[in-house]
Amino acid sequence: MNFNITTIIFSFLFILSFNGVLSINSNAPLTRYQIWIANDLSNALFLHCWSKSNDLGTHFINYGDGFHWHFRENLWQSTKYKCEFVWNTKTITFNVFDRGLSGKCRGRGDICYWLVTENGFYFANYLNPFPSDLKFMYSW
Numbered sequence: 001m002n003f004n005i006t007t008i009i010f011s012f013l014f015i016l017s018f019n020g021v022l023s024i025n026s027n028a029p030l031t032r033y034q035i036w037i038a039n040d041l042s043n044a045l046f047l048h049c050w051s052k053s054n055d056l057g058t059h060f061i062n063y064g065d066g067f068h069w070h071f072r073e074n075l076w077q078s079t080k081y082k083c084e085f086v087w088n089t090k091t092i093t094f095n096v097f098d099r100g101l102s103g104k105c106r107g108r109g110d111i112c113y114w115l116v117t118e119n120g121f122y123f124a125n126y127l128n129p130f131p132s133d134l135k136f137m138y139s140w
Helices: 007-020
Strands: 030-039 043-050 055-061 066-070 082-086 090-097 111-117 120-123 135-138
Touching: 030 043, 030 090, 043 066, 055 066, 090 111
Parallel strands: 030 111
Antiparallel strands: 030 066, 043 055, 043 082, 082 090, 111 120, 120 135
């Protein structure tokens, strides 16, 4: 058989499109996500966040301040960011971004917004959400 290169490339791309590799969807690996963590505690919050390939270091966030970063999810859509939060004598560690949250972060700018309060952690998918849009996720 004598196939020219154009036919081979077109066939390859056609097959990939049926497998969803080239489809553009709401959880495409090229999506640029933003993680925002806001401190609504009465005093400073200690924070350490990391992924398998990126340690964001430790930060002290004063009341009313925040910390944020952005990234693109890996090709396998297995990116996870975990944070350890320390406030007074309380400590908790959980994923602030993973595959389960990626769809929930879709919204105004692909944002995962976390508000840290004295009773726990609230989540929304855009910056400065209305109180009614914050979903309670974790207790201290």
